[in-house]
C-alpha cells in the first residue's frame with residue numbers, strides 16, 4: 542500500500558507528460574506535467590481522445606504507422622506536431638507503449654511526451 546501510493550505520486554509528479562488511455566486512446570489519467578505541456582487539466586482531458594492534441598495537418602500515414610506498431614504490442618517513438626489548448630503548435634517527442642494484461646492482451650496504453658520545440 543505504501544509502495545502503491547508512492548508509485549501513484551511518482552507518476553503524478555514525474556517531469557514528463559504522462560497519460561494513460563484505454564485501447565482506443567480515450568484518456569483515463571493525466572499527470573501534472575501533461576497539464577503543463579498541453580494546457581489541459583485532468584477534468585478537461587479525461588474522457589476525451591488523445592486526438593484532441595492532433596494538429597490536423599499531420600499526414601494520416603504517420604498515425605497509421607503509430608497504430609500499426611502499438612497494436613502489434615510494440616513501443617512507438619516519434620515526433621508529432623501537437624496543438625496546445627491555447628492553439629499554439631508544439632513539437633512533441635512522444636513514446637507510446639502498450640500495457641499488457643496477465644493474458645498478454647493490450648488493455649491500455651501509456652503515452653509519454655516532452656515539448657522539444659525550443660530545441661529546433
Ligand code: FAD
Nearest residue numbers: 562565566591592594595596604605608621637650651652
Ligand atoms: P484520425 O483520422 O482519427 O486517425 C488517423 C489514422 O490513425 C486512422 O486512419 C487510423 O489508421 C489510425 N487510428 C486512429 N485511431 C485509431 C484507433 N483507435 N485504433 C486504430 N487505429 C486508429 N496523437 C497526437 O496527435 N498527439 C499525441 O500526443 C498523441 N498521444 C497519444 C498517446 C497515446 C497513449 C495513444 C494511444 C495515442 C496518442 N495519439 C496522439 C494518437 C491519437 O489517438 C490519434 O490516433 C491521432 O491524434 C490521430 O487522430 P486524428 O483525429 O487526427 O486522425
